[in-house]
Amino acid sequence: MSDLSDTAAEIHDEFSEHVDATVDDVEARLEKLVTEYKVPLAEARRSVENHYLDEAGLDRDELGGRGNDTVQVEDVDEPEQWVDLTAKVVELWEPRSDSVGQVGLLGDPTGTIKFTKWAKSDLANLEEGKTYRLGNVVTDEYQGRYSVKLNKTTSIEEVDEEFDVGDNEDEVEGALVDIQSGSGLIKRCPEEDCTRVLQNGRCSEHGEVEGEFDLRIKGVLDDGRDVHEVIFDEDATEALTGIGLEEAKQMAKDALDTTVVADEMRETVLGSYYRVTGPTFGRYVLANDTEKLDDAPDPEAVLIKARSI
Amino acid sequence: MSNAPTREVARRVFADEFNDAEFTFKESDDERAPLYALLPTGERANRVFVVGTLTETEDIGEDSEYWRGRVVDPTDTFFVYAGQYQPEAASALRDAETPTYVAVVGKPRTFETDDGSVNVSLRPESITTVDEATRDRWVVETAERTLERLDAFDDEGNEYAERAKAEYGEDVSAYRRAVLDALEDFDTESDEVPPADA
Numbered sequence: 001m002s003d004l005s006d007t008a009a010e011i012h013d014e015f016s017e018h019v020d021a022t023v024d025d026v027e028a029r030l031e032k033l034v035t036e037y038k039v040p041l042a043e044a045r046r047s048v049e050n051h052y053l054d055e056a057g058l059d060r061d062e063l064g065g066r067g068n069d070t071v072q073v074e075d076v077d078e079p080e081q082w083v084d085l086t087a088k089v090v091e092l093w094e095p096r097s098d099s100v101g102q103v104g105l106l107g108d109p110t111g112t113i114k115f116t117k118w119a120k121s122d123l124a125n126l127e128e129g130k131t132y133r134l135g136n137v138v139t140d141e142y143q144g145r146y147s148v149k150l151n152k153t154t155s156i157e158e159v160d161e162e163f164d165v166g167d168n169e170d171e172v173e174g175a176l177v178d179i180q181s182g183s184g185l186i187k188r189c190p191e192e193d194c195t196r197v198l199q200n201g202r203c204s205e206h207g208e209v210e211g212e213f214d215l216r217i218k219g220v221l222d223d224g225r226d227v228h229e230v231i232f233d234e235d236a237t238e239a240l241t242g243i244g245l246e247e248a249k250q251m252a253k254d255a256l257d258t259t260v261v262a263d264e265m266r267e268t269v270l271g272s273y274y275r276v277t278g279p280t281f282g283r284y285v286l287a288n289d290t291e292k293l294d295d296a297p298d299p300e301a302v303l304i305k306a307r308s309i
Numbered sequence: 310m311s312n313a314p315t316r317e318v319a320r321r322v323f324a325d326e327f328n329d330a331e332f333t334f335k336e337s338d339d340e341r342a343p344l345y346a347l348l349p350t351g352e353r354a355n356r357v358f359v360v361g362t363l364t365e366t367e368d369i370g371e372d373s374e375y376w377r378g379r380v381v382d383p384t385d386t387f388f389v390y391a392g393q394y395q396p397e398a399a400s401a402l403r404d405a406e407t408p409t410y411v412a413v414v415g416k417p418r419t420f421e422t423d424d425g426s427v428n429v430s431l432r433p434e435s436i437t438t439v440d441e442a443t444r445d446r447w448v449v450e451t452a453e454r455t456l457e458r459l460d461a462f463d464d465e466g467n468e469y470a471e472r473a474k475a476e477y478g479e480d481v482s483a484y485r486r487a488v489l490d491a492l493e494d495f496d497t498e499s500d501e502v503p504p505a506d507a
Contacts, residue, residue: 175358175447177319177414178434222358224321224454263397271360271412271437273446294442297449303492305456309485 004030007045014049018056026052068136074110074168076148079141085148087113088131090165095119096193102126106148107165111279114147116140121152133157144282172230172285173275173293174223183218184262185248187211215245217265218284221274229284230276236287240274241265319358319414321451322348324385325487327357331427332476333419346417346429349477350458350484351470354417359387359431360439360447363411366402376402378436380413383448383491388430389413398433405438412439412447448495452488459485 008027015021026048033044053060060082070084087106095103101119104126105112115137117123126132135155137148150156182197189196189203190212196203198211217232217240238244243251243265252258278288322330330346334353345353361382369377370392376399378389391398398415405411415433422428462470462481 175319175412175443177356177358220316222319224358224450225318227316227318229316266397266435267437270435271358271414271439272443293446294440296442297446299449299452299492299495302449302452302456303489306452306485306488306492309456309459 003041004034007041011045011048011052015052015056018058019052021052072110073106073108073113073166076113076139076146079139079146081139082136083139083148084133084135085137086131086133086159086161088163088165089126089128092126092128104128109163109166111166111168114145115150116147117150118152121150121154123150123152123154124156126156131159131161133159144284168279169277169288170280170285171275171277172221172228173273174221174226174228175271175273176219176269177222177227177271178220179262179266179270180218180220183216184265185252185258186214186216188214213245213249215243215248217241221276228276230278230287231284232287232290236290237265240287240290241268317343317355319356320348320352320354321447321454322354322357323451323455323484323487323491324359324361324380324382324387326350326384326455326484327387327417327431328385328429329477330354330417330429331419333417344416346419347469347472347476348458349473350455350481351462351467351473352458353469356414356416356434357431358447359413359415360410360444361387362408362444363405364408366405366407368403374399374403378402378405378411380411380431382451383494384487387413388428389415389433389436390418390430391433391436395433398436401436405436410439410441410444412437412443445495448491452492455484455488459488
């Protein structure tokens with residue numbers, strides 16, 4: 001079969017419950033667009049689907065899961081995509097809102113991702129430790145972190161697949177060439193579920209609040225080819241710099257200035273080489289493990305190459 | 310993913326090549342467009358990362374402090390200048406006890422001297438003291454990156470190599486020689502260390 005008739009068959013399957021059209025009808029519409037009007041196949045497909053959606057009076061959301069891309073967790077890198085996913089329920093969390101039926105963490109061999117199931121979606125409950133094939137879930141993004149949402153069109157099918165859930169960890173290394181503003185001793189908004197970093201004592205959401213101290217470094221690792229932005233949380237910052245939260249508070253108190261903490265950290269760590277492992281969220285690697293690279297490098301391999309040029 | 314301007318990579322370049330990078334350019338007419346130095350081995354550098362021995366510091370300013378530091382690598386000397394607009398780097402130079410190993414992140418800058426020759430220097434974003442292991446790692450890494458540029462120098466479509474050939478000529482053998490010297494230097498140093506199981 002050609003791509004055209006494959007696509008026609010897929011579209012026909014999507015609409016078989018809603019529209020009275022044969023595969024040939026669908027293919028004729030596609031062919032007209034592709035052959036006569038030189039529309040790329042993907043765009044032609046969209047257009048033909050929209051035609052049948054109109055005809056059936058449906059929203060795109062109401063179509064079945066067929067025709068979605070089947071993805072793995074690590075492939076989710078764009079919001080508002082309709083995808084199918086086979087994943088294990090790693091953890092269930094306590095929903096913080098009545099509109100949420102279930103919330104937790106899904107995982108497959110490539111990593112983990114948060115999921116939300118709306119209360120009004122009327123779907124069966126997922127159980128921790130079980131693996132499901134989820135059809136027609138929507139991806140979402142918040143501050144560089146992706147999640148999937150289960151909705152009323154989502155299909156849930158328990159499957160008997162065993163795998164180890166991946167940890168999404170990346171490894172980056174290079175010289176620490178910058179510690180960006182917003183690093184060191186910072187204050188966060190104390191409102192529930194809000195952890196925004198305060199600017200001059202103000203939260204962008206909640207206004208003037210009594211902040212809570214925290215330690216953080218936003219750093220840049222650079223290996224001369226690429227740059228990697230890395231976030232060190234309180235523990236990782238202490239591991240990197242040797243300065244803990246209590247000590248940092250004392251330093252700021254003595255100096256009547258919180259910026260001395262970041263200055264001191266810069267002096268300690270800028271310009272040295274590190275290897276950082278951790279998950280990637282958007283443009284940042286979150287440092288779970290940091291290692292200073294201070295073993296003697298081996299010039300031999302480079303020397304051989306230099307002599308061979 | 311986002312439209313935020315991507316941060317410029319800090320190039321690795323030995324001092325002998327850096328000091329030859331007299332030609333600077335911008336990629337657009339925008340006033341705020343980044344300034345690049347054209348490296349003779351065929352790469353543009355808006356930022357560099359340098360590790361070497363800070364051998365001397367001197368306040369050469371007249372009205373206000375203006376610090377010059379000499380940072381030596383196996384091939385030559387980087388000249389680092391920091392004044393009132395680089396307060397942290399200036400105070401790092403003021404407070405430094407020489408000689409010491411330092412890491413410098415900075416931008417290449419050129420200026421024309423009275424006799425018409427062009428001097429290349431480094432305007433630091435940060436200067437920090439580092440240990441010997443960091444310096445050694447930098448030498449090997451910089452050798453590697455320089456070799457990569459030399460390797461790609463005659464590649465078809467290598468835009469910056471083309472420009473480098475036009476500005477500085479096609480003979481890059483001196484930079485290969487410098488890489489070899491830097492590594493061989495290093496090799497003798499490490500040969501003096503007895504094996505761990507001795």
